[in-house]
Amino acid sequence: MVREANVKAFKSEKALVESNMKVDGLQTEVAALKALVITSTPSKPNRHLHPQLDRKRSADRRSGSSAPGSPAKERLVEGAEEVDVKEKYIDPVLRAEYMQWKKLPNLEPGNPFLSRVFAEDIDPCLEFTNKELGARVKEAVIQNTLCLDPVKDDEDLPRNCSLFEQPRRCSHRLTFGDADKQSHYISHLARNRIAAVCDFLTYCRYVTQGLVKAHCNEVYWEIMLRRRNMAIARLGFLN
Structure with a gap:
């Protein structure tokens, strides 16, 4: 019991x-x-x-976009490498110029938006010691007639960059379309600067042709990302 x-x-x-x-x-x-x-x-x-807000936020992270005027912390993936991105804020003057350009996009450097990009990014990025060759490179990049090819591994790499006119290991050669077969050997730094400008203009060209089917905010940040890449390439940080 x-x-x-x-x-x-x-x-x-x-x-x-x-x-x-x-x-x-x-x-x-x-x-x-x-x-x-x-x-x-x-x-x-x-x-x-409001779980839909989290879904929207996740979608924005994947597309690399954010709402106008609001900061966004994210990680952008370039290839297999993750790149930390700090808070982003929209420049109201630049955005107003962009929105005006977006209504009727074109590649004429005379409009305020592209004029700013040329002055702040493209012209400094394509400024080389060899002024004559640099001018030809800029014109060919704008006309989309420039060819960049890596030097083959079995070739002896030249040691003088045609654009910088300095002793540099040249990993690429450039030519100006099919009419001009003359090759100009350039260093990796010069190649990166040219490639960054080409990437920017190619994306803008796709926008003008209506091939980019994305919201204007997403297009804005894609353009800003390419402007950032031009600045990084000019300073020598891109591989």
Whole structure:
């Protein structure tokens, strides 16, 4: 009888403890729900109550875009390498010029948006010691007639860059279309600077041809990414 009483007492104490734990858990859940309801406002919605916001945020991260004027922290993947991107803010003057250009996109450097990009990015990126050859390179890049080819591994690499006119290991050669077969050997740095400008103009060319089917915000940040790449290439950080 004593043993049965002890077993019943043990079961009763165990049930009491479990009940108290359930009560504590329910109280915690109620408090959390109250906090969710209180802190969720139209200007600052709580993402637990609005899961579509998280889906939108994930989509923006994949596309590399963000809402106008709002900072966004993300990681952009270039090839197999992840690149940290700090908070981004839209320049209102630049965006106004971009939106005006986006209404009727073209590659004429006279419009305010492209004129700014040429002055701030393209011209400095294509400024070389050999002024004459540099001018030909710039014209060919704009006309999309420039050819860049890597030097074959079995060739002896030249040691003088035609653009910088300095002793440099030349990994690439450039030619000006099919009409001109003359090759000019250039260093990897010169190649990176030219390639970054070509990438920018090629993307803008796709936009003008209607091949880019994306929201204007996404296009804006894609263009800004290519401007960033031109600045990095000019400073010698791209491989």
